[in-house]
Each structure stands twice: as structure tokens, then as C-alpha cells.
Amino acid sequence: MNEQSRIDASEALIADMGRRARAAAAVLAQTPTEAKARAICGAAAALRKAEASVLNANALDMARGEGNGLTPALLDRLKLDSDRVETIARALEAVAALPDPVGALIDESRPPNGLKLSRVRIPLGVIGIVYESRPNVTADAGALCLMAGNAAILRGGSEAVESNQAIHRCLVAGLEEAGLPADAIQLVPTTDRAAVGAMLRASGLIDIVVPRGGKGLVARVQEEARVPVLAHLDGICHSYVHSAADPDMAVAIAVNAKMRCPGICGAMETLLIDRGFAEPEGLVDGLVEAGCEVRGDAAIRALDDRVVTATDTDWDTEYLEPIVSVAMVDDIDAALAHIARHGSGHTDAIITDDADAAATFLNAVDSAIVMHNASSQFADGGEFGLGAEIGISTGRLHARGPVALEGLTTYKWIARGEGTTRP
Amino acid sequence: MNEQSRIDASEALIADMGRRARAAAAVLAQTPTEAKARAICGAAAALRKAEASVLNANALDMARGEGNGLTPALLDRLKLDSDRVETIARALEAVAALPDPVGALIDESRPPNGLKLSRVRIPLGVIGIVYESRPNVTADAGALCLMAGNAAILRGGSEAVESNQAIHRCLVAGLEEAGLPADAIQLVPTTDRAAVGAMLRASGLIDIVVPRGGKGLVARVQEEARVPVLAHLDGICHSYVHSAADPDMAVAIAVNAKMRCPGICGAMETLLIDRGFAEPEGLVDGLVEAGCEVRGDAAIRALDDRVVTATDTDWDTEYLEPIVSVAMVDDIDAALAHIARHGSGHTDAIITDDADAAATFLNAVDSAIVMHNASSQFADGGEFGLGAEIGISTGRLHARGPVALEGLTTYKWIARGEGTTRP
Numbered sequence: 001m002n003e004q005s006r007i008d009a010s011e012a013l014i015a016d017m018g019r020r021a022r023a024a025a026a027v028l029a030q031t032p033t034e035a036k037a038r039a040i041c042g043a044a045a046a047l048r049k050a051e052a053s054v055l056n057a058n059a060l061d062m063a064r065g066e067g068n069g070l071t072p073a074l075l076d077r078l079k080l081d082s083d084r085v086e087t088i089a090r091a092l093e094a095v096a097a098l099p100d101p102v103g104a105l106i107d108e109s110r111p112p113n114g115l116k117l118s119r120v121r122i123p124l125g126v127i128g129i130v131y132e133s134r135p136n137v138t139a140d141a142g143a144l145c146l147m148a149g150n151a152a153i154l155r156g157g158s159e160a161v162e163s164n165q166a167i168h169r170c171l172v173a174g175l176e177e178a179g180l181p182a183d184a185i186q187l188v189p190t191t192d193r194a195a196v197g198a199m200l201r202a203s204g205l206i207d208i209v210v211p212r213g214g215k216g217l218v219a220r221v222q223e224e225a226r227v228p229v230l231a232h233l234d235g236i237c238h239s240y241v242h243s244a245a246d247p248d249m250a251v252a253i254a255v256n257a258k259m260r261c262p263g264i265c266g267a268m269e270t271l272l273i274d275r276g277f278a279e280p281e282g283l284v285d286g287l288v289e290a291g292c293e294v295r296g297d298a299a300i301r302a303l304d305d306r307v308v309t310a311t312d313t314d315w316d317t318e319y320l321e322p323i324v325s326v327a328m329v330d331d332i333d334a335a336l337a338h339i340a341r342h343g344s345g346h347t348d349a350i351i352t353d354d355a356d357a358a359a360t361f362l363n364a365v366d367s368a369i370v371m372h373n374a375s376s377q378f379a380d381g382g383e384f385g386l387g388a389e390i391g392i393s394t395g396r397l398h399a400r401g402p403v404a405l406e407g408l409t410t411y412k413w414i415a416r417g418e419g420t421t422r423p
Numbered sequence: 424m425n426e427q428s429r430i431d432a433s434e435a436l437i438a439d440m441g442r443r444a445r446a447a448a449a450v451l452a453q454t455p456t457e458a459k460a461r462a463i464c465g466a467a468a469a470l471r472k473a474e475a476s477v478l479n480a481n482a483l484d485m486a487r488g489e490g491n492g493l494t495p496a497l498l499d500r501l502k503l504d505s506d507r508v509e510t511i512a513r514a515l516e517a518v519a520a521l522p523d524p525v526g527a528l529i530d531e532s533r534p535p536n537g538l539k540l541s542r543v544r545i546p547l548g549v550i551g552i553v554y555e556s557r558p559n560v561t562a563d564a565g566a567l568c569l570m571a572g573n574a575a576i577l578r579g580g581s582e583a584v585e586s587n588q589a590i591h592r593c594l595v596a597g598l599e600e601a602g603l604p605a606d607a608i609q610l611v612p613t614t615d616r617a618a619v620g621a622m623l624r625a626s627g628l629i630d631i632v633v634p635r636g637g638k639g640l641v642a643r644v645q646e647e648a649r650v651p652v653l654a655h656l657d658g659i660c661h662s663y664v665h666s667a668a669d670p671d672m673a674v675a676i677a678v679n680a681k682m683r684c685p686g687i688c689g690a691m692e693t694l695l696i697d698r699g700f701a702e703p704e705g706l707v708d709g710l711v712e713a714g715c716e717v718r719g720d721a722a723i724r725a726l727d728d729r730v731v732t733a734t735d736t737d738w739d740t741e742y743l744e745p746i747v748s749v750a751m752v753d754d755i756d757a758a759l760a761h762i763a764r765h766g767s768g769h770t771d772a773i774i775t776d777d778a779d780a781a782a783t784f785l786n787a788v789d790s791a792i793v794m795h796n797a798s799s800q801f802a803d804g805g806e807f808g809l810g811a812e813i814g815i816s817t818g819r820l821h822a823r824g825p826v827a828l829e830g831l832t833t834y835k836w837i838a839r840g841e842g843t844t845r846p
Binding site: 026029030109111112113115117122124125207208228246248249252253256257260340362363364366367368369370371372373374375377378383384385396397398400401402410411412413414415416417418419420421422 | 449452453532534535536538540545547548630631651669671672675676679680683763785786787789790791792793794795796797798800801806807808819820821823824825833834835836837838839840841842843844845
């Protein structure tokens, strides 16, 4: 096929899937919680029962991935074993146990015209998920969309195609067992990249696209999409150690924020130390001793000769590795200015015992998540009590920070009258 | 200038205005309610004081409009007089009296990890407003954005350029009197249409664009925009008279929904009459007697020989005139199917005394506003108790239905710890 034929074929495919998803979404919007939960638990049971065939499918993906020279990190993300299948099944059951947001009353009012007004949560509609190697996303994302009453169109990476199809069959088995339309969770049956483009242009068919994967994928989706996107591009998270910070707490939080798991989006990437903080050496020492490479400005390098030089690009870099950039700042205003200039709107924290400084920081920093005396590693839907997450959003509209079931809903206004007409 | 130079100049202009708006937005996000209200009341006072120069500016616009052959309807929208200036000033004061949404606590929680979590409303950021002839939008939209803590970039129509500039000067006077940055409300100083294109592509500079005007404008904005858009394209509002409707109530609501003000987006455009409803003739008669042209299907035409034939396009037409399309439907499912196919997601109503039928309809119709025993003419921010509206949204994300101050905000998560690190 030539390029244009591939694009046309993908658009026709996505248009058809979109129409079927829309029809399924109309059913899901009216489906009681119990049926949605039964479908998801049924999928978990089907997955356990199909473990052998899921692992066989995954073995095909792994063999092809090894042949194609995937990195060990990518192969590890792709790999399933008995424990990982059980983890996926349990995650499904956890989603099924979450409170259903659909139908929840947001607020109500009685304007003087006599109407009884209420705003009630309803599903968003049709959600597109575009993701890379991890096959568990097939189950997680499908179940989250379903539990919030949405139809899902899943487009996994080509490296996991066999695994995704095997897991998807279990989701469909759960849907059918619960009497729900199989089109409620569809898997795009082609690995042609043109299908992603068609999803991103599918205004009116897909209500929102959630990219799950590396920065390259998210950047492409944000660049090309004509439909709304829920995502974050970077997690350049800052911790600012204020002059009134407790030194021990500052070290504990900084080391945890960077080193607990350096590769997650909530990991600290830049540490800002106030010139008035008494023990900056201890912070640098704590990070170096924990195995972190510290890249500092001149003031930080003067504290410890194990600090290497931070260049201009370091302040805009999401390392996702045991590396941190560290700058000395004159005061809280300088810290705020640094974050406004270099931050990515994800998660930024202040460490201080001064309540006024904390209030100033929490108010002024314009990020999805702001923290006081806590580690940015908490930036996660599970840790925030949401039970799961479809992703973390640094966008300003609709839903910000960790997004789970509520973020996959919208609302309608209901107006009840008694023959009420407008004068 | 050639086309490309015009585009480049517009992009440079909007980029500069966007950067200044972003800087102003950072100040506004921290501005207390009183200062925002003082700026808006100051603008109202400045407007009253500048009445003569505003009316002179408007006279220039009117003379040019007459010379350019604007229709009487457009000239009426454009025209200001002493009463209309006073109306604008009072509308400003009404916005200044609205409750400030910024800083409001949405919810809070205490997950087991020890964090104290809260979600707090913050301004959206920078709002672009693209509007046509009515100069009052300059004041209304600027004040609503400001009261919710946002910077506004206003782009009015070329036919109102002098009036808009005169009103904008009053807004700036109010800002300066309250010590707020003049860049908080900027008016695009060119009527080049390329400036609208530049606004629509200004990702990262403008957070959301609100088009205010006719369908042509909204369609262009929705088609071209790379930034999110808050709008509705059509208001094809339905009233469904169920078999268990009270006949007198049905006539009263149908006539009000269409004829009170046929040109507003909440006006009924299609009436669906259940085959089981006892007195369909009375509905048709009521509409005809009120001066409405009734276009019906065969069953409706059989009721009254004043009914003209509805063609296929009628069911998808927003008349905004004293014309209504009327169809007989077999039952509530047929009514729901008609609305799902032909509705625009704006406002749809059921008239019935049957609580079950009402619940089914309110649940199943997927529109921004659904109503029971009430006139769709209530679809309005003022009537919904919001005090004003920046527009009505039929989109599914962020804000739906009438959007006022709350819809011009977003939220951030605040996490408070006590040296809390993640295990």
C-alpha cells in the first residue's frame, strides 16, 4: 500500500471502531455499577484461566523483541510471568472495587426562577489510549475506562501485539459474561502507525486521547492531536529547601524524592537550596552518599568537590536517573522564579518549618501538584487515594495531577421544573 | 504586506501579547478578591465618566457600518446609547459582586501515607475571546476573566473597533486604579484576521479560546484551533411531549420554549410529540396562534392544515426564528433516538407527569443540559444562578452548559506532609 492508501485504510478502520465505541458508550452510560464490576472481575478470572495462552503469546513477543534487539529495559517491561499475570488480575479486581463516579451529585441549587438544578457526573464517552511496550496497560486502562462508564479504543505498541491481543480477549470475555457490549473495549487490530494518526484526528469519535509511554510518544500525540489529550510531557520536579527547613527532614526528603525510584515522573530532578539554609553540605553529602550524581552551580560546587558542573541544559532536563541538578538560590522569590522558568507544571515541593513561606510557595507555584514537607515521589494516583491512575496530567483543563475515575467523567446539568416557563 | 508577512506579524504580535498576559496572570492568581472587584467597579465608573467619548467612538463605527451596508440587525447589535452604556456598567458591577471561585476548597482527603491532600481552585491562566459586533462583550468578557483571576486577550470584530477600544480604555483605567497590571485585559490592536489564526495556534500562550458570535465564527475557531475551545456550534434544542404530559403545561412550555425569544441558542427548534399524547392538535394550534411557522412530518400535517412540510434538513436546522419542526414519535425510545441523531448536545427537555419516564429521559439524553417540565429558554448562566456567563459549552471536557466564573478556573493538588517520605 502507498502512504495515502495506508492513511485512508486507517481512517476507515478508526471511524468504524469509533462508531461502534460510541454505540457501546451509550449502553455503558446506563450500566449499573455491579455490571461494570462484574465484567472487570470476569476479565480477571478469564485472565487467570488463560494464563498459559497469555504467557505463550508473550513468549512470541519476547522472542521477536530479542530478535529485533530491544534493550534489556524494554524487554523487562514487555515480559510477563505467572506473578505478573496475577498482579494484573489483582489490579483489575482493585479497579472493580473502586467507587463508581457515574451518577454522583456534584452540586444542586434553586435559583429564584423556580428550577431545581443539579449537576451530575456522567461518563466522558470514548477514550483512546495509545501506549508502548507494557502489556498490563491493556488491562489497566481498559478497566478504568469501563468502570467510569466509557468505551475504550486501545492502541498498544507493536512489540507487545501478541500479549495485548491475549489480554484483550480476557477483557472481552468479562464483558460478554456481564452482558455488556464487546465493543466497550476495542483493541486496534493493526500495528500500522497511521492508525495512531487516525485516532488523533478522530474529532467527534474519540473524546480524549491518553498517551502512555515515553516522551517521544507523548510529544507526537500532543503535536498531532486534534482531539483533547490528557498527558504530561515532562516531570521536572523541584524540591526547594527553604532557610527555615529542618536539616534532617530536608536530607530525608531530598534523598527520597530523588533516589527511592529515580525513573518515575514524580522523581525530583532539581534541588534548590536557599542561601540562608544552614546545612547545605549535608544535603549534597546525603545525595552523593545515596549514590546520586550531583550537578551543581558554582555555589554548590564550592561545598563539596564530588559535585560536577551543571550546564544550562541541566535545569531543563528530566534525568529519570540517579542524577540531580542543584542550585543555590537567594531567597523564596528566586526559587519561585527558577520553578516558573524551568518547571514542567508536574510536582514541586517546599521544605520549611515556616508556615508563611510554605503558604507563599503553595499559592505561587502553578503546578498540578504542590507539596510542603513531603517527597515528590508521592505524585501518584494510588498514593493520592484514587485507587489507580490513567495518567498524570500537566494540562490546565478538565483534570490535573493524577487522573483516575473522576477525571474520566464529565457532568450534565439537570433542571427540574413544574411547568416552569421563562418570563 | 504579503500573506506570509501578515501571518508572521500577527504571530509576533500575539506572542508578545501572550507573554505579557502570562506575566499578568501570575499577578492575578495572587490578587485578592477585593482588588479584582475594585478594578471592575473602577472600570464601570470610568465607563460612566467616559460615556460621551464611548458614544462618539460608537458613532464612528455606526457610520462606517452603515456605509459598508451592515444589516439592520447587525447595526442594532453594534449600537450604543446612554442606556446601553449604563447597562454595561451595571453588568460590570454585577460581575464584581459575584463570589470569587479562586482559592475555594474542592475536596480534601487523608490517604494512609500520612499526607494531607486538598484540591483548591486556581485561575485557568490566559483566556482568548474572539467575538463579533457586540461591544458589550469587551466589558463582560474582560470582567469575567479578571474576576476568576485570568488574563484576557480580547479580539473584537472590525465593525466595532472604535467602540471596543473606547470600552477597553475604561477597563484599563479600572485595572490601574486598583494597582493591577494593565496587561491583565489586552485588546488585540489589529483587525487583521490573521491575528485570530495566531491566537488559535498559540499553544502555551493562550490556555483556552472562547468564540462569541455566529456559527461561522464558531465553526472557524473549532476547525482551526490548536488550543482548547469553549463553545457550542449549534443549539438544536428538543422538547419531547410524553404521553403522560399535562396538555396545558405542554402547550405553555412549547410556546415559551420557541416563541419567548426565538433567536437565542436555548430556543426549542424541534418538538417531538408522543403518539400516545392525547391532545397534539392543541400543541400545534398553540404554536401557530403564537405566530410560529410549524413544519411537520405527515402525522403532524394531518392534524392541522396550517402545518407545512418538514424536509430531511429541518431536523438538523437551528432556525433561530419563529419556525419549529415537529415530529410524531412512537414512544420515548424513538424520542431518545431522534435526539441522539439530530441533537447538538445543548439543551433537551421532556414534558411528562410520569416520574419514571422523566428519569429515563434525564439519564439517557447525553446533552449538557437536560430538563423536565421546563422551558429550554432557561439555558442561560444568569437563569442558572451563575450571575453571568462567558458562553455555553457543548464540549464534553472541563465545563459544560452555561460557563461562568467556576468554568474559568482549574485546580491544583496541595499535599502537606511532616517530613513525609514514600516507603
